[in-house]
Amino acid sequence: MDNIMSSLTSPKGPVAVVAAEVATRAKASIYPEPYATMMQGRVKRQLGEVFGLANFGVNLTTLVPGAVSSLRHAHTRQDEFVYVLSGHPTLHTDAGYEKLAPGMCAGFKAGTGDGHRLVNQTNEDVIYLEIGDRTSGDSATYSDDDLAASLIDGRWQFTRKDGTPI
Template sequence: MTESTKPRATGPLAVTAQDVAPRQKPSIYPAPFAAMMQGRQKRVLGDLFALQNFGVNLTELAPGAMSALRHHHQMQDEFIYILEGTPTLVTDAGETLLRPGMCAGFAAGNGDGHQLINRSDAVVWYLEVGDRSAGDAVTYPDNDLRADFVAGQWQFSHKDGTPY
């Protein structure tokens, strides 16, 4: 396929990321975990451009909010880049205060649970990038939760396999 015959997305060519409306559903976690994501807003940028191989989100964390439950992926690499604010990165190794311009990556299958928590009084903005690996599974070391990416959707269960 030549460059001129590749299919193009029908969406915009460029946008101002902060002008993109936040995702309507604040969290895909089942209850009671979804309620723990209050204060987090994601602007789903990758889908806007019909990206197929990786996702990109501009995420806003209000004071006291967290990015996600502490988790790790079996198949998906993740990357974050701090734009504004000072979130705390929580991993198995402990806590690291991040500042604008800092970034972190989480290789698939390394088993190191991670999350960001905004313990400051100011809003945090960051970019998150992850691939869209088929067959991915997510483990949540601090919660009775597991997620499996099946047929393009996340399916949540208890650690013993019982569905939510």
């Protein structure tokens, strides 16, 4: 086993890891307050960062009971995809609520304006993979909150929906 593990690392970094052993993201949320506090109970392991992926991100995300994946949002240029590994999250979109189960997936095409998020309304943890591209010039609107975001030079900048600073 030691030979197999050592062969999975190159001089440029790892080429294979145990996803659940990747360190959790240091900052729980990039949202400004009071929205960041609303993300308590969400734990992300940024798998794409481990490998230096530049074109898309992959997170192994855990939601404890009562936690949410994000504020309900829609991207203008970024496609998103989630795949449920364990637990039973509720998908909240403009169409309403739908219970998901392990093995189910959901996709969110950029530019549709359909606000979406996952909510853990159960007594067990929910674990899922989330995948999104990193298209420059992306922006997001937040369906239920006075918040907007723009991806500028690889960093999210937040304002109110009317463009005024937060």
